[in-house]
Amino acid sequence: MSNIGIPxxxxxxxxxxxxxxxxxxxxxxxxxxxxxxEFKDSAKEITEEKEK
Structure with a gap:
């Protein structure tokens, strides 16, 4: 998304x-x-499960 720019x-x-x-x-x-x-929360849960 950093390549989109203001225009x-x-x-x-x-x-x-x-x-x-x-x-x-x-x-x-x-x-x-x-x-x-919801996507961020799900991704966070998945990464926490992998750390255990």
């Missing part, structure tokens, strides 16, 4: 606004955040 992020945001609309965008962001959190 790329702006382009992604504009496309997301067009596809989802301004009313749905916060809901999509919230769902994406929950998904990332």
């Amino acid at each position: 790329g992020l702006i382009l992604i945001l504009v496309i997301a606004l067009i596809v989802f609309g301004p009313n749905k965008l916060p809901e999509v962001g919230k769902a994406f955040g929950k998904t990332i959190k």
Whole structure:
């Protein structure tokens, strides 16, 4: 993601606004955040199990 840059992020945001609309965008962001959190928690559990 470090190779995207500011113009790329702006382009992604504009496309997301067009596809989802301004009313749905916060809901999509919230769902994406929950998904990332669950993934990190699962990965942490797996690494803790391997250390035991």
